[in-house]
Amino acid sequence: MEDTFSSNRLPDVLLQGVAGPYGGPSAAVAAAIRNDKRGAEMLFIERSATEGDPWSGQMAFPGGRTSPTDASSAATAIRETKEELGVDLSDALLLGRLSDLEGGPRGTRQRLRVTPHLFWISGERPVITPNHEVAAAVWVPVEQLADEERYVEYPYPALGSNLWPGIAIEGDRVIWGLTLRMLVDLFSRIGRPLLIRS
Numbered sequence: 662m663e664d665t666f667s668s669n670r671l672p673d674v675l676l677q678g679v680a681g682p683y684g685g686p687s688a689a690v691a692a693a694i695r696n697d698k699r700g701a702e703m704l705f706i707e708r709s710a711t712e713g714d715p716w717s718g719q720m721a722f723p724g725g726r727t728s729p730t731d732a733s734s735a736a737t738a739i740r741e742t743k744e745e746l747g748v749d750l751s752d753a754l755l756l757g758r759l760s761d762l763e764g765g766p767r768g769t770r771q772r773l774r775v776t777p778h779l780f781w782i783s784g785e786r787p788v789i790t791p792n793h794e795v796a797a798a799v800w801v802p803v804e805q806l807a808d809e810e811r812y813v814e815y816p817y818p819a820l821g822s823n824l825w826p827g828i829a830i831e832g833d834r835v836i837w838g839l840t841l842r843m844l845v846d847l848f849s850r851i852g853r854p855l856l857i858r859s
Contacts, residue, residue: 665851666694666701666803668754668781674850675757675779679733686773688764689737690724691750692843695782699802706745707797707834718796720836722777722843723748734758734776746798747790754781759846764839777843801830806844812857826858 664670671694680687693704710718725741727734735758739750756779764775789798805811806828815827815835827837828844836844841857848855 665853668756668783671756671779671781671851675759677757679735680758680761680774680776683774687727687734687737687776688725688773689727689734689741689776689778690722690843691738691742692722692759692777692779692847693742693748693750693753693782694756694779694803695784695786695800697786697800697802699804701803702800703803703806704746704748705799705801705830705836705840706791706795707799709794709796711794719838719840720799720830720834721840723795724775724777726773735778738776738778738780745792745795747792748787750780750782754783755779756781759843759850762839762842775839777846779847799831799834801836805830806836807848807853807855809856828857 694701705720706723708719708721723742723745724738727737728740731737731740735755743749758779759777762775764773786800791798811829813827813829813835814824815837816824825837827835827841829835845855
């Protein structure tokens with residue numbers, strides 16, 4: 662995994678540039694990666710539990726809706742990460758992006774294009790200062806994301822009795838939904854497909 666999950670190899674399998682023009686609402690997220698003594702790790706946020714928020718309490722990459730002042734989808738991801746975590750990715754290495762996905766709260770007709778961008782952070786872990794939208798920030802070893810023993814069927818009460826595929830991480834947190842689809846795309850690109858329903 663180490664040889665492919667590196668700042669040298671990832672750009673070879675990712676889309677380059679920023680998302681093209683889009684006629685509807687759009688958003689972008691930042692998947693920040695760095696090397697730890699345990700190997701590569703990725704930064705996720707746990708969204709604050711907020712009444713009326715369709716993504717309340719879910720695990721995600723930092724990010725949000727595009728602002729008219731954002732110069733590109735990458736600029737959206739950088740701005741949102743700084744707002745949510747106090748982490749400035751403008752000096753980080755932009756590795757590339759994954760395929761655009763159609764997002765929106767399940768069970769509603771709201772839809773928006775979501776563009777995931779990957780950034781490489783060199784050196785120590787950055788200091789994180791979450792804002793009110795973020796309950797916690799968690800660095801997850803990449804090896805854990807590929808560990809089949811962590812794959813679960815996740816109940817999300819807001820959506821009824823259905824079970825959704827997910828990856829169990831630190832504590833009782835589970836990565837599922839749109840963020841899981843992004844990981845499936847990423848691992849497929851590096852030749853290590855996740856053996857999980859998505």
